[in-house]
Amino acid sequence: MGNSVTTYATGGFNLYFHPEITPSPLEEPTFDPLMGFENGRKERVMIATEEELRSAKIPLDERDYCAHHLLAYRSCRRDNWPWAAKCHHGKHAYLNCRYDDFVIRMKEYERERRLRVKQQKKAAEE
């Protein structure tokens, strides 16, 4: 927890005073995603199709790699209403997926930051 306090409190200061080594949370990673992975990386797979999402009117900002869980959860709620609590399993699965997604995004951010630090060090040595 102490780590997160430090990270969150100093993040804004780092972004302002050291923008060269601190990625903004609004920008995409700039390095090659496969750089440094000898065994490659598993690709993320989108399970729900565009047609399914569109017909279920899933909001645009929810159409990420967890959309199939959200789709299942919403249909379950619709089928079981008003006994929506029956869908607790689907909700849990969806929220776990969102958590894992956030962990991946945090790791990507940290990878980007460390690669930038490395790049800066290399540039300073040359």
Add this chain to the structure above:
Amino acid sequence: MNSIIKSAKLSNTWLKNNAILVTAVRNHWNKDYKPGPYPKTEAERVAAADKYGLHPSEYKPYPDDGQGCGDYPNLPMVSGDSKDPFYPWDNPELKRNFNEPMHAEFDLIREDRYDVSAKLRYPLWVFWAQFLGVMFGTFALYSLLENVKMFHPAIPRQYPSPGKKHYTFERADE
């Protein structure tokens, strides 16, 4: 029947000509509500002070500038809230003694209205300093830290789109 109506009309005319009989009921007003004319001579002053139950040295009418109140006394502005609650008032509900003259602005300075003579706990500038300190302090903090806002250390959400690949951190060959 006709005679009854005629007599009613007669009494109506008679009441109209003697307005003093109906004014207090119809308009909630009677002549005693109106103060007398502004006292000009010393004798008039003493008479007016006596009328309002005041000592002539305490009696001071409102200035006769067209906005005054005739001979009504200009009493000190003391709200009900500022009067001693433990004094044995004749009328404790209004904190008022029997025959005590009422202030001209009595409807404003009652206990359930505005306290014009409030004794502040601290001087007024302390309250202003507190208020402005909080407001400008908050504003200063906000504007000083405008560029160093906190954020989640994570990249933007990943959405699948044609020509864009996203990866997990697991090995591809497993």
